[in-house]
Amino acid sequence: MLKVVHINTYDGNGGAGRACLRLNRGLIAAGIDSKVVVHYKFGKNPSILTFNTNIIQKAFTAATIIAERVLAKRELNPSKRTPFSFTWFGRSVIRHPDVKAADVIHLHWINHSFLNPAHLAELAKLNKPIVWTFHDSNAFTGGCHVRYTCDHFLRECGHCPLLKNPDANDVSRKIWAQKDNAYKQLNINVVAPSSWMLDSVLKSSLMHDKPAVQIPNTLETDIFRPMDKAEAKRKLGLPDDKFIFLTGFMPSRKDLHKGASYLMESLELLKTRLGAKADSVELVVFGNRDAKNVPEFPFTTKFLGTINDDEKLANCYAAADAFLIPSLEDNLPYTVMESLSCGTPVVAFTTGGIPNMVEHGYNGYLAEYRSSESFADGMDWVIHHPDRNTLQQQSRQTVMEKFSERVIAQKHLQLYKRVLGKTQEEGPHV
CATH class of the missing domain: 3.40.50.2000 (Glycogen Phosphorylase B;)
Structure with a gap:
């Protein structure tokens, strides 16, 4: 052997x-x-x-x-x-x-x-x-x-x-x-x-x-898998009638590697675009920072803290309608693969190995590098996508075929x- x-x-x-x-x-x-x-x-x-x-x-x-x-x-x-x-x-x-x-x-x-x-x-x-x-x-x-x-x-x-x-x-x-x-x-x-x-x-x-x-x-496709979205939201105490954005580790604005400043700017742009409809969007943040050490977000935000249990993490991805990753350089970030495996599309910058996982317009949106305006376009695109079910199915299919x-x-x-x-x-x- x-x-x-x-x-x-x-x-x-x-x-x-x-x-x-x-x-x-x-x-x-x-x-x-x-x-x-x-x-x-x-x-x-x-x-x-x-x-x-x-x-x-x-x-x-x-x-x-x-x-x-x-x-x-x-x-x-x-x-x-x-x-x-x-x-x-x-x-x-x-x-x-x-x-x-x-x-x-x-x-x-x-x-x-x-x-x-x-x-x-x-x-x-x-x-x-x-x-x-x-x-x-x-x-x-x-x-x-x-x-x-x-x-x-x-x-x-x-x-x-x-x-x-x-x-x-x-x-x-x-x-x-x-x-x-x-x-x-x-x-x-x-x-x-x-x-x-x-x-x-x-x-x-x-x-x-x-x-x-x-x-x-x-990754473990048997753990990171699609679930009933309404049930996944209920387990996290999230409203079923709102569009949920999920994002991972939230560093300070000075942390260049993770692109926090671009995420903040794009969220502010999105809120302006949505106007009165901004209340229909909610943000969920997981990672190793508590709510006291993160910037003030323009949308209602729920902080989950560090998640060490993969089943719970998979539930978070499944509950979200889209995953946001503003990273400026990444090889093949697991958060992207985990999200797609759970049937959740991704909005990201066109950088590193992310384009090997996210196919623009098929299972997510690839924003122009370092453009907060383009990243906001991606969030807007996924919110108003005419067929979210197909988008979710294509996200899962990508992982099963390639990863x-x-x-x-x-x-x-x-x-x-x-x-x-x-x-x-x-x-x-x-």
Whole structure:
């Protein structure tokens, strides 16, 4: 039986962690011996393994994760709020029994004091093919996770706008060089969940010569499924006679990555357009901020806080008439896929991998990038859509055809067989 070990920093914490666990579930259902081993384990799921074998190791791991965040403040420009990972800390994983026994090593998100370039290069000693799913841009940059308009990843980084003291040989340039040295030693096969990510990989100075393929993430279509909308609204205490917009994590207006300011502006524009009919619209917000720390919305708003239960989250999507995601850069955001899987259309900017999921006019609306006016057009469009039932059916159909566990597991299985065949043909690395 084919043995695959998935390596990730956390056990389902964040989009990458969830993608890892969902793929693992799909592969197991397809008859693969698939296991997940993580750097730091938050939950108690016994099937998820960890590199920490005792409480002392776990405490040390937590300390290095915290230390990296604290020390990073000395290097980063405080006016920038873009995620950036350094390579000061790391750990070796090559002696773990499941890593040694695996036929294929599948990497996911490996930051936060986990697999720095030096420890990544150690994997070459195992002479196994490495599949690496890129959940953001960090693997092929000098440290940033989100690039926006920066094109330094096309060269050798340096002069990083996120650093306090950028110059030609700054920290980003040094990290780039560390990664370049590590990657030259490794048999890496890149998985890009979106066409946007694949295009970025093929253009990058670090990864352009590595084999890369586009395979989307997956999700539990049996959990994230359409439900009776009236019943779903009733469970959340929402009025059945109002149009419900749902949106996720609500950051401050200063958080560029999530586009909060554009959402606020577009909602204000929509209220003006609707006039007296604005009372027929209500907004629902879920995420890890409470009602005291969010802006004042122009519509009646219900705050649900953090939702850790997928069944409840699915109920939220099913209750909504449309999902709003104003993100300015995202690989293949799960909130979009989850919403569509529940039969709820999406309004989003045309950015990142979102167009791989949202087909304009078919299962949602793709607004012009960074245009609040266009985003408001999208909300207006879905409110006045003449056939919402068809829109909902097409949303669900998109996920079942392109992103279901069975479909994505088979695509990965084909990739694993291909990279194993190449390894056997090439023989052992010298």
